[in-house]
Structures are given as structure tokens and as C-alpha cells.
Amino acid sequence: MKKAELRYLQRLAELYPTIGKASTEIINLQSILNLPKGTEHFMSDLHGEYEAFSHVLRNGSGAVRKKIDDVFGHTLSNSDKKALATLIYYPKEKMQLVKKTEEDMENWYKITLYRLIEVCKTTASKYTRSKVRKALPADYAYVIEELITEKAEVLDKEAYYDSIVNTIIQIGRAENFIIALAELIQRLVVDHLHILGDIFDRGPGPHFIMDRLMNYHSLDIQWGNHDVVWMGAAVGQRACIATVLRNSIRYGNLDILEDGYGINMLPLATFAMEVYKDDPCNAFEMKGTSNYNALEKELGQKMHKAISIIQFKLEGQLIHRHREFHMEDRCLLHRIDPVKGTVTLSDGKEYPMLDTEFPTIDWKHPYELTAGERDVIERMETAFRNCEKLQKHMRLLLDKGGLYKIYNGNLLFHGCIPLNEDGSLKEIQIYGKKYKGRELYDILETYVRRAFFAVDSMEQRKGMDILWFIWASPSSPLFGKDKMTTFERYFIADKETHKETKGAYYHLLEDEKVVDTLLQEFDLSPEHGHIINGHVPVHQGEGESPVKCNGKVIVIDGGFCKAYQKVTGIAGYTLIYNSYGLILSAHEPFTSKEDAVSKESDIVSNRVSVHYTSKRRLVGDTDTGKALRERIEELMQLLDAYRKGYIKEKK
Ligand SMILES: O=P(O)(O)OC[C@H]1O[C@](O)(COP(=O)(O)O)[C@@H](O)[C@@H]1O
Numbered sequence: 001m002k003k004a005e006l007r008y009l010q011r012l013a014e015l016y017p018t019i020g021k022a023s024t025e026i027i028n029l030q031s032i033l034n035l036p037k038g039t040e041h042f043m044s045d046l047h048g049e050y051e052a053f054s055h056v057l058r059n060g061s062g063a064v065r066k067k068i069d070d071v072f073g074h075t076l077s078n079s080d081k082k083a084l085a086t087l088i089y090y091p092k093e094k095m096q097l098v099k100k101t102e103e104d105m106e107n108w109y110k111i112t113l114y115r116l117i118e119v120c121k122t123t124a125s126k127y128t129r130s131k132v133r134k135a136l137p138a139d140y141a142y143v144i145e146e147l148i149t150e151k152a153e154v155l156d157k158e159a160y161y162d163s164i165v166n167t168i169i170q171i172g173r174a175e176n177f178i179i180a181l182a183e184l185i186q187r188l189v190v191d192h193l194h195i196l197g198d199i200f201d202r203g204p205g206p207h208f209i210m211d212r213l214m215n216y217h218s219l220d221i222q223w224g225n226h227d228v229v230w231m232g233a234a235v236g237q238r239a240c241i242a243t244v245l246r247n248s249i250r251y252g253n254l255d256i257l258e259d260g261y262g263i264n265m266l267p268l269a270t271f272a273m274e275v276y277k278d279d280p281c282n283a284f285e286m287k288g289t290s291n292y293n294a295l296e297k298e299l300g301q302k303m304h305k306a307i308s309i310i311q312f313k314l315e316g317q318l319i320h321r322h323r324e325f326h327m328e329d330r331c332l333l334h335r336i337d338p339v340k341g342t343v344t345l346s347d348g349k350e351y352p353m354l355d356t357e358f359p360t361i362d363w364k365h366p367y368e369l370t371a372g373e374r375d376v377i378e379r380m381e382t383a384f385r386n387c388e389k390l391q392k393h394m395r396l397l398l399d400k401g402g403l404y405k406i407y408n409g410n411l412l413f414h415g416c417i418p419l420n421e422d423g424s425l426k427e428i429q430i431y432g433k434k435y436k437g438r439e440l441y442d443i444l445e446t447y448v449r450r451a452f453f454a455v456d457s458m459e460q461r462k463g464m465d466i467l468w469f470i471w472a473s474p475s476s477p478l479f480g481k482d483k484m485t486t487f488e489r490y491f492i493a494d495k496e497t498h499k500e501t502k503g504a505y506y507h508l509l510e511d512e513k514v515v516d517t518l519l520q521e522f523d524l525s526p527e528h529g530h531i532i533n534g535h536v537p538v539h540q541g542e543g544e545s546p547v548k549c550n551g552k553v554i555v556i557d558g559g560f561c562k563a564y565q566k567v568t569g570i571a572g573y574t575l576i577y578n579s580y581g582l583i584l585s586a587h588e589p590f591t592s593k594e595d596a597v598s599k600e601s602d603i604v605s606n607r608v609s610v611h612y613t614s615k616r617r618l619v620g621d622t623d624t625g626k627a628l629r630e631r632i633e634e635l636m637q638l639l640d641a642y643r644k645g646y647i648k649e650k651k
């Protein structure tokens, strides 16, 4: 036996010091391989819609309801099943309602407890005992384990379970216990969660989503362009800070920054009030602010304009600093003719401007900040950098996230892969070197991490600016459009100028040859692999399908974003990958938690299978299975070493 091999086995022997222990572990692992594969849940483009996200997480995109159907079949009425499902999603709230009308609560507790135990049993059956044990709430771990495991040795099973349930009710713990069981079912129904990006912007609760994700049992995140711009803001990239502020103001979401993250808006507010005092800032109306009073609207619009101008200036500086980004066409301030009140875009066409008041622009140096603007952005930078909660949330993105993920044979990313029109991988220059496909993704990710961790300040700076590049560049796999027309949408009436054209990836998605080479680029099988991405809302209203290229590509922009539901005609899709295959769920718009409880609405309107496996998929067929088999192989070698006398047992 080689020295290195022996050393490794000796390490392993510390964990499994006897033949007995090593053998038991081999048997345990072998049995896990034969369990059904755990359920993966895919969600994308949450855009701050915490309540809708939380709802879909609770119902597992229909997985809970499916379990109820499996358990009770025709023995329970549809309305009872619906009520049970709602109880599992919102146990506390649902019980409050039940208590108002139910006359015999004791009986209700009893029936409900039995039903929940049954659902729990089936849900837990595909996991090992040890995994279930880890998921059990500490207070009730022992009792729940008793209730959900079949006890062959107890003769009168009914009496045994009855006595446990009766005791729970008698000692006044029924409600607590119901909540614990409901949460356990929610927890067990989804084994692993994939978030395909865009947690932030537009909706009111990204910080609540991040808090929830911090406590989620098993998770990965593929960063979206909106997450990356927040990451940039958190490390102090000023163009990103301005963008985050502008987006938040535009959607009436300053509460997120002020209350959620404790970032004080006063510096920007006082600056805007002073500089744009007599300017109505009409081009800077906000969305979703019908609850604002006149004064709030006035102030909001001024802040909106103030930060937009700061953003355009900072972006101009950044683009000049990085000629290699090739984004000069996005520098538009110097193209404004302040006398004529027009702007000439890079196509050479001149357009009248909707707003010609620019008190902070020095036309000789249009990208220079005034002292007041500099003061605002400096203070904001300090606030973002020093916000502990924001930094914690970013840490989660870094720890659990990345630009792409390969998981159980599928390729997951937020946006796209930059392609040429002929379907070949497009080369993109990053700081002087060309990259394409997987290498492009990899190099960008290393720069993102350098922004947070590099000690060398030049490297860190490069990383910070890459965060903005990923947000806005046409070459970014997370943005994937020819330009971001923010300036045009504020200042030019002609809608033609607002158009953003999607890159080649999006119309080559149906080309099987192209998709196959993309899968191969990431070492995946073109036969069995899938590409799963978000970022572009699927326009179901216009008959568009989320399933492309004979099911090889699935686009699941969740449509969680309320502002976009008019366009998509639906609240979007989520995906489930369980032991039977890939199932796509379509969702109706989520109104409110109150509605969900009182109307027992599931919002899962439709579940369609994208890919059905003829044979049930087992843990052995997954990435985890591969790792387990490797472990088994090593343990076998350890056993051999014990038996051949290379290693002594430690009893
Ligand atoms: O209308 P809004 O929310 O201000 O944002 C529009 C901008 O958002 C983007 O669509 C990017 O956001 P998505 O990643 O959600 O698509 C840009 O392409 C566009 O310029």
C-alpha cells in the first residue's frame, strides 16, 4: 500500500476505528443510495416579493398538496384536503380562523393531528431516520419520531398512538404540536432549494427573503443581475450604490433601505430638496406609490432625479476609466445640447429631451460630481459599507451563491451564455484577456470574490467595477441585452429608443445543436441534461412556453414581480425535480397571506411534467449518490486494511 494511501486510511480510521463501525457505515450509506432522490425546488426572479415567495416555499409549488392527495386519495373530500393544505402552509393563522367557527375543538385537534401525522409519515418515508431526526423540532423530536415510525413491537398500535395524541391535547399542547408538524412537513417536502437570482429590487421585501434564506436548510443561489448590483453597493462601488438607490426610489421602496437596513436617506433628501427646489421633476415619477401623499411624492421625485443624475455621472466616469468595457455609447451626458434641449444618441439621431433642467451639470465636465453630490455619495458609501445586516446578507450570497451551478446533471444560471449569431460561444474581453463560455463565467466569479476578499487594492477595485459590468454590460451573461436604456426611458419620449434587444442566446434556445454544445461546454450530457435559467419573463399571455428546445431548456422567470404580471399574464413558474422527474408549476398572482388563509387559495394553477423518468430516480443516481459511492469505496479499502493488518482497530 502506498504511503499517501495509508495515511489517508489512517485518518479515516479515526472516524471509523473498528471493523464493526466501518461496516455499519457502509451498510448505512448503501441503503441511502436506494432511497428515492430528494426533491429539488427551483425559484427565480423573486424581486422582493417576500409574501409570494414565502407562500410558494410553504406549499412547495404544489408538492404538499400532492402529498395530501397521495395519502388520502378519495377518502377525504376536496374541501377537507384544501383546508388541510392551508393548515400546513399557515398553521397559526388557519387555527385562529377555525377556532372562530368550530364548536368541538378537541375533536378537531384529534382529527387534525391524525391527518398531519399521516402526511408527515409519507413525507418522511423517503429520508433516512437520521436525516428526519435532524429536521425535527427540538421540543417534540421524541414524540414525533414515535408517531411517525411504525412500531412492529407494539401490539395495540391504535391504543398506543391514541394515548399519545390524547395526552398532547390534555396538556394543552395541541396547537403548538400542530404548528410543529406543519412546519416539519413544509421542511421535509423540499430537500434542496435553488434560487436562480434576482432576489432584490422592485418588490418591498428582499431583506425578509434573505432572512428566510439564512435559515433555510439546504440551498444554493445563482446570482442575478439585481443581486450583483446590490453586492456592488455593499462593497462600496459607487455606480452600484446610485443604481440601488435609484431602483429603490423608483419603486417606492425606500423602507427597505431605511427600516430594513437602517440606511439613512436624509443626506440625499436634503440635497435633493435644495438643488431641485423649484423643479417638479416630472420625468421622475415613481411606481407603486399610490399610498404616498403629495409631499412624499414631491420629495420622492426630487430624490429620484438627484440620484439618477449622480448615477449617470458615476457610470460615465467608470466607463471612461475602463475603455476595455467598450461601453462609451452609454455615456450620454456629453451628448446633451443644453441650449437646444436635445440629446444625440450614438446612432447619430437627435431627440428632444423631456427634461432640460440640469442644475448640477457643468457642461464642460458633465461627468464631474458637484461638491454636494460628492458628499451625498460619500455618505451613502459609508452607510452601505457599514450596514451589518446588509453585509450579512451579502455574505450569504457569497457563501451559498455563484454565477452558475451544476447540480444533478443540470446547468443553472440566471441569465444567459453570450453567443454569436451562429451559435458559437462569444469571446468577451475581461481586463485584457478573452474568455468564453464556462471560462467567462469562472473568471467573472473570481473577480466578484476579489471585490470582497482581495487584499491588493487594485485587484479589489477591479472586482468592484466588474460587479457593475455584470449588472449593465451587453457582454454580461447576467444581463444579456444590447444596452440598458435607463437614460432614454427618463428623457426621451420616442419609445423606439427604450428598446433593449436580447442577445443571441435567447433566440437560439430552440436550436438543439446549440443547446447541446452549451451543455457539453459545462461537461453535461446533452441527452439527459437541462439548462434552467430565469431573468426573462415568460409571456404566457402571448402563448409563450417556458419549456424550450424539446424540454432541454426551461425558463422559469417566476413572474413573482408584481409590476411585470401585466406583461406576463401570470405569476410565473417554479420547477420541482423529484424522483419522478421534472415538474413545472404555473402560479396565479398571489394577493395576500390573509387571502391565502381565508380563501384557501393555493395559487398553483397547473402542474405539467417536463420530463418524466420511467424508473424512479434514487439517491444513487444523483451527485450525492456519486459522493456516497466514493465514500463507500474508501470505507471498503479501510475494511481491507483492517483485515490485512495494515491498520489496527482501536476498541
Ligand atoms: O423598469 P425597471 O424596473 O426600472 O427596470 C428596467 C430595467 O430592468 C432590466 O429589465 C433588468 O432587470 P431584469 O433582470 O429583471 O430584467 C433592464 O434590462 C431594464 O433596463
Ligand SMILES: [Mn+2]
Residues within 6 Å of the ligand: 198, 224, 225, 226, 414, 478, 535, 536
Ligand atoms: Mn434579471
